[in-house]
Amino acid sequence: MFKTISVPNTLLGAALSVSLLLTVPAPAAFGAEAQAEASAPIQAALVQTQQASSEYGIFLKEKFNVTLSETPTRGEFIDAIARSLSYAPDNQTTVAFSDLSATSPYYASAAALYQRGILTSTSVSADQPLSALQAVFIAVKAAGVTELAYSYPQPKVSQSLAPLALDVSDFVSLSAAQEIAAAKDAGLVDPELYGDLKLGANASKQLAEQLIGHVLEAQGQYKHYIGQSSDATIYAKLTDAYNTSDIIEAPELENIVNAALEQGLVTGYNLKDSRFNSNFVDSLSLTYGHSDLKHAIQLIGLLRSEGIEAKVQFEPKTSAFVHLIEWGQPTPSSTTHYKKLANGNYIALAKEYDIAFEFASAADKAKFQPVVLQYAKKNSEDTTGLIAGSWWQPLYYSLTELNDYDVITNNKITADGPYYAQSFSLSDKSDGIVAGFRQIDPNVRVSTYKFWVDRPFHNYLTGDDFK
Incomplete structure (x- = not known):
């Protein structure tokens, strides 16, 4: 979940086999x-x-x-x-x-x-x-x-x-x-x-x-997904995927990004596991991030109600941000862990997820944003008619250009294993973040790429009308 007590510059992000029917000749x-x-x-x-x-x-x-x-x-x-x-x-x-x-x-x-x-x-x-x-x-x-x-x-x-x-x-x-x-x-x-x-x-x-x-x-090199949005079993599969995911621990990566958090170089990051990457076709895909299982279930139901068909992949994610001591003493739980810093603040590590969608058509992909903005974006404290757990700044993004989306940059760090760390930023901040990562660890393997994100999240990064 994103905190809104301050306006940051960077933030965490994200066979067919049909049998022929035998027919009897018609009389x-x-x-x-x-x-x-x-x-x-x-x-x-x-x-x-x-x-x-x-x-x-x-x-x-x-x-x-x-x-x-x-x-x-x-x-x-x-x-x-x-x-x-x-x-x-x-x-x-x-x-x-x-x-x-x-x-x-x-x-x-x-x-x-x-x-x-x-x-x-x-x-x-x-x-x-x-x-x-x-x-x-x-x-x-x-x-x-x-x-x-x-x-x-x-x-x-x-x-x-x-x-x-x-x-x-x-x-x-x-x-x-x-x-x-x-x-x-x-x-x-x-x-x-x-x-x-x-x-x-x-x-x-x-x-x-x-x-x-x-x-x-x-060979395990095609698309990876738990099912289709229209599958009768999709909710059970989504629930199982969420319940069996855990907070990711990747000490080699955390040493770098935690130092970046302490220095204020970034205000948040994600840890993800590449073994869950969907490998979907970019032109038909979007990635949607959240923390609440109930929200994910209702989001799938929302797509079904709008006649939007998509493949669904659950990608476990851990999101990290600084928990300031003035917020009060943190209480660890099964979904949030804390690491104390020397200045008395904490790094909070929260269990979240990304859902990758590959839509049946480019038209369905284009329909996603209007549906989210109407039914899954909070615009005021007393907004009604939204699905459970809707955020002020929903986070969803595409690796290909879309109308009414804004360009930001992912600053991604990889190690020898399957895990990677990433921190989203405004594109003009990326060079400074990369330089900061390399100052913390000269041997860091960092790459960047631009992608298209929904405007409310982009506004959150800029501080302009971030609600």
Whole structure:
């Protein structure tokens, strides 16, 4: 919770798998109308598959600048896999491909995958169309499920391949058949694209993006979220996430930022754990900070009431600020710890959270602010009609530009572990804060970046009409 007894310069901040329904042919008496109704589930599933593939495509474009052609080549797919997994070749070992020179734009990616056993041949055929089955062979190894595949006895392989209209005899080896069977069973290929897995068929952009997306999921490198705002279980998941989070302790970082607090360099900071980062697509995402679980639950309900759909990730956060001795003797609790300073004041460490939202569309992201300002921002002591725990200065921000948001800067310190400290500031104060951090510890790893924050919080930083 932010204190309002003074005006600071800085402050703390912040697969899809749809089964096709089997339909019984409509009796002729019902005609075209009944047939259309019978085919509706299939059409709906196909639309959902296309939406999922598009989501993977957006992720690859924004995160890695990867865009596949409508009929990808082997080189494109190999390059996309390597770049999305951040694989680089070991330059201590040279890979000699029979048909790919070291000057090829695909060489580094191919070498990286070959060194990891994802490519098993020195013939790459980078300019040739990617076949659907070749794409799956690569994805199985990149996803790390080869042991699963090779555990399949032949009868199990045959059973798993049956829905694909494939048989063990279609493959040059049992291991190849095992890989396709395991890919299907492990969910690397969604049911709606089973028909793409045909002998001699080229891979579509849709299949290639889906395979890469599922590879990233298997490696824990895709999006992280506890659910959708519309999920029936979202409130239980949010409650569990809050109740199992604790005040973060990161002594190496705290030594620096606590010294900065004592010196008045900053007036607050956050501690966060990078293992909970959402990894959402920036253009569709916002992060919202608060301390009250009831507020979070009602905020999700508010979004649902407005028809705003979003993925939801809970990110534990500890917020720190100076508790002045004139405020009275602090009382520690399960959600607030205190550290006494030499001058008699205390550093308060409060359990808070950020909720990262990835909206279904840019339009839904734009709708978020008007909803918050109407239902979750306090404008006077007697304001009514707000959700529980509404603040004078709600804190939410975007890493991409939005109308009616203001630019501030995050001053972020990292250490060797998963934790990091950050302090938000007006952008013209950032250089001084960074210099102060480095004066406290010359070896500090500090980075800065600008982002867009709601105007009430920006006004809080400036001291202009901070309510």
